[in-house]
Amino acid sequence: MFRIYNKIRRTGKVTEPFRIDDDQVAELGTACQKEIARYFSGSLAIRMVDAGSCNGCELEMHAVNNSFYDIERFGIHFVASPRHADLLLVTGVVSRHMQEALKRTYAATPSPKLVVAMGDCAGHGGEFGESYASCGPVSNVIPVDAIIPGCPPTPIQLMQGILQLLQKK
C-alpha cells in the first residue's frame, strides 16, 4: 500500500494545459468548459459508437482520458448508454451490419443531441468508402453536426473538434 502511495507521490501531476500549436498556447479545455457551462449546465456526456472503424480512433479516444489530457476536468465524460448522452461520437465508416444499431443508438439519445464524426472514415469514408459492406461516411446514415479529420485524430485534434462544434452552436 505504501509503495502505491509513494509511486503516486513521485509520479506527481502530469496533467497539462492544452497547447494548440507551438506559438499559440491556449487553454483549449477551459474554452470548452465555458461552452459546456453555457449549453449543457457544465457537463457534456458523450456516448461513443464504433460503426466500423479499425480501432485506431478508439485508442485515441482512450488517450483523452489519460492523465495528460484528463478530459473529465472540463466536464466532458464518456457514458455507458446513449440514454445518458448529449453527444454521439461516431468512428469508422458505417458498416452495413452496424447501420441499424447506429440508427437505434441515435434514436435512443435524447434531443437536443449532437453527432460528431471522428476521423477520416466517419467523416468522408476514408480508406474503406462505400461498398456492398459499407454505407460510407456517418452522414449517409444519421445527421452529422461536425467532422473531426485525421487518421486517427490526435487527442488534441479531438478536443479541438469538440470545442469548435460547441462554439458554432
Add this chain to the structure above:
Amino acid sequence: MTPVVRGQVVEFKDHLAAMGIVAEELSPLAGITAQLKLQTADWGKAARVAAQQRFRWSAIWGDHQSPDIEIKALFFGTDGHLLLQTNVPEKSAELASHTPFYVAASRPERYLHDMFGVTFTDNHDSRRWGRHQAWAETDFPLLESFPVGGFPAKETPPDSGYPFEPVAGAGVYEIPVGPVHAGIIEPGHFRFQALGENILRLEERLGYVHKGIEKIAVGRDLAGLIRLAGRVSGDSTVAHSWAACQAVERALQISPPPRASALRAILAERERIANHLGDIGAICNDVGFAFAQYQMSRLRELWQRQNQQLTGHRLLMDSLCPGGVTVDLDQSSMIAMREEIVQLRTEIEELLPLLLEYPSLQDRLSDYAILSPETAEQLGAVGYVGRASQLADDLRRDAPYPPYHELKIKVPVFSTGDLTKRLRVRGEEILISLDLLVKLLRAIPSGPLVTSFSLPNHEIEGIGLVEGWRGETLAYLRLDEQGRVVRYFPRDPSWLTWQALELMLDGVIVPDFPVCNKSVNGSYAGHDL
C-alpha cells in the same frame, strides 16, 4: 502437461503416403517449408494426419479463379509452415471440413462459406458467420462476378434471427450484450446464458464491422494495398503492413535493405510495447484497480508521443512500404529512444512486481478465467493467450525473418493459463522487447531504406508471416501482371484467440466478463474484415 512436441512439416508427405494419400509436392512459396496439392477428396483426411502430427492449425482461405475456387490451408509444425491446397469447382463447391480434428477451423470455414459459397460437409456448425443481412444467402462477395458495390437494400436490417445455441433449465436466463457496448470499445455481440451470477455459457457473434476489406483490396496498386493493410486493425498497423509488405517482397523475390528490416523490427517492438502497456492498465482497471490504469496509460501516452516524434504518427501508421520503410532514425532520435528505453524499464521494473504482489488485485486475477493448456492446444491459441497456457509459438524465434534471425528471442511461457498469467506475459514481453530495442539500436545497419523493384509481366503470389503483438499475423497476396491486387487475405491472430474467450469462463460470474475479455483483447476489426 508436457509442452507440445509437433511433427516435422518436411515429413508430412510421407505420413500422407502411409495413409494412402497421394499429394503433389509444389515448389513452396517463399517463407513456407512445404506446399502440397491435394485431391479434393483427401482434404479432410489430410487434416487428420496433420492433427496426428500435432501441427497447429493456422488459417484457411479461398481464391476464386473461375471455374474453380482454390482453397489453401496453413499449418505450423516444428520446422515451419505447411501449406495445403486443393481446388473445388465453383458450381458445386463442396469440401470436407477440418473441424473434426481442429476446433479452430470452424469459424474460418463458416466465413469462407459466406464469402465464396464453399460448403464444408462435416462442419457440425453450418450457421452463417461473416454474413449478417448485408447480402443475400445466395450471394458470395468474394466471387469474381460479385460487384464491389453489391446489391444493398437502402436499410440493412439487423441480424436478429441469428440462431444462438439455446440452453434450457430451471432458472437459466439469457443476457444479450451488444453490438454497442458500454465502454470505449469495438462492436460485437455476446450472448450469455447464466444461472444467477454464474456464466453457464457464452456465445460470441462477430462480423459487425465487416467492411469488405478483401473485396475493396482488389484492383489496388501496391501503395493502396499497404495503406489498407495498415488499417485492418488500427492497433496492429505495423504487424499487418509488415505481413503485407513481406508478401509483396517474397512474391517479387526481393528483400528490404538491412537498415529497413531493423527499422521495421523497431516499429514492431514499439507497437508491442504500446499495446501491452494499454492492456495491463485496462485489465487492472476492469477489476477496479485504477492506480495501474493511470500509471500504464501515462507510460503509453509518453511512448505514443515518442512515436509521433520518431515517425510523425502516434500509432506508427504508414511507416512501411513495399521494399522498405518510409521513416528513418537520425542520431538524435536514437539518443532520445535510448533514454526512453531506460526510463520505461525503470518504471516497469518498479510497477510489475507491485501489481503481481498486490493482494487485493491478485485475489481477483489469480486462478481465475483459466484456459487450460489442453484447450489452448486444441484451439491453436497464439500470442500472449497461448503463452499463458503453455503454447510458446513465436515466429520471431520459430520461423524467423530478418532481422530476428540474427537475434535471440526469449519467449515467456506459463502453464496455468489464468488471468494473472495473461497479464504477466505482457509485462515480461515489454521487458524483452525493450532488450530487443537496445540490441537493434546498437547494431542498426547503415544504407538505403528501400529496395527498388520492377514488376514482372506475369502474375505472382506471396505470403507474409510476422509475429504481431497479438501473435502470428498472415497476409496472402496474388498480384496480376500490372502489379494490381487480385487477392489479399489478411488473417489477424484474433481468429485464433476469440474462441479461447468462450472457453475460459468456467466458474466466472457475469460482472467479471469484461476483465476476461480484456485479457484476451481480440481485435473485432481484424477479425471481421
